Amino acid sequence: MAVFLFYGQEEYLMEKEIKKLKSELLDNSFMSMAYKVFDNPSFNTLLDCIQSAPLMFGNTLSLIYIDKYLMGAKLSLDDKQLECLDSALSVINNSVNIIFVCKVPRDENKKPDARKKIYKIISKYSQVKEFAQYKTYQKELNAQIAKMAKEKDLTINSNNINLLIEQLGANLTLIDSELEKLKVALHPGKTIEAESIKKYCSASEDVFVLADLILQGNKNEILKQYNLLTEKRHPLEIFSILQSNFQRFIFIKNYQKRMSAKDIALKLKLHEFIVMKTQEKLKNISFDSLIKKRETLLNAEYKIKTGQSALSDIVLELALLS
8 A cells, every 4th residue: 555645846756756656566568447536526526535445456546636735725524524525545555556646737826735734634545746836947957858868869968958948948848749740850870969959849839939039029929929929828828928028138138247157147047058048149139128018018018918908819919029
């Protein structure tokens, strides 16, 4: 019997750990019968999962998403139900294995509410593990990317890892997908060079790429990239991240003559390489134009949020192209 509580923003590492546990705990021959997934189940279903009897072919593993129970107040249990949950977890069968999962949206500084009684009960019987989102300035991110490349039988040096981070950000799921793309593109080669990253990874569905296109004033590519992003993100979420990017651009532009790239990196909690590359991008862009662009983005977002314009798509696209 094994019970786990996984939470955090880094879906790639979480999914990898789940896959590892599946292979360790279950017989592959009976995987379809022994492995079940539940998305924020009702209390009765939740209790049935925990109290399920052992099967003749060995272990079972239930993956139970409970973010609606742990994040906010979308789902809740009363005191009697919580008491039943506590009792069920205390006598769970040795052949029954459970992974409770609470996914946290990327770029949100949130965690499961540890004050909730349900969190206290589940964590009491679980091995709790956080899968935190990497920041672009963390050395651990570089090491993780090198490891991911090695697992695909690829090699990449530190400078090109930094370039990959600059192009894609710190989303490991996206980075893994792009490494797979590079593996196919480079075959039979195995070394990732800067030229390959620029050629095959620059059109990634990432807000940071959109910010760079805005700096360049490439209107066709701006709309193309924006449309790709809106397939996965809400437009206002995109604008929120863009504003953060331009705030960073403004800071770097303002202080680049008074502070070293290293000091700016420490202040902004970024990798020094990213600061240096950003300084290059901003070399021919005025401070006033950066201020004006951020104000344009802010005004467009304000109009949509306050209901001043019903044509949200047009307002936002015009703000991007202005």
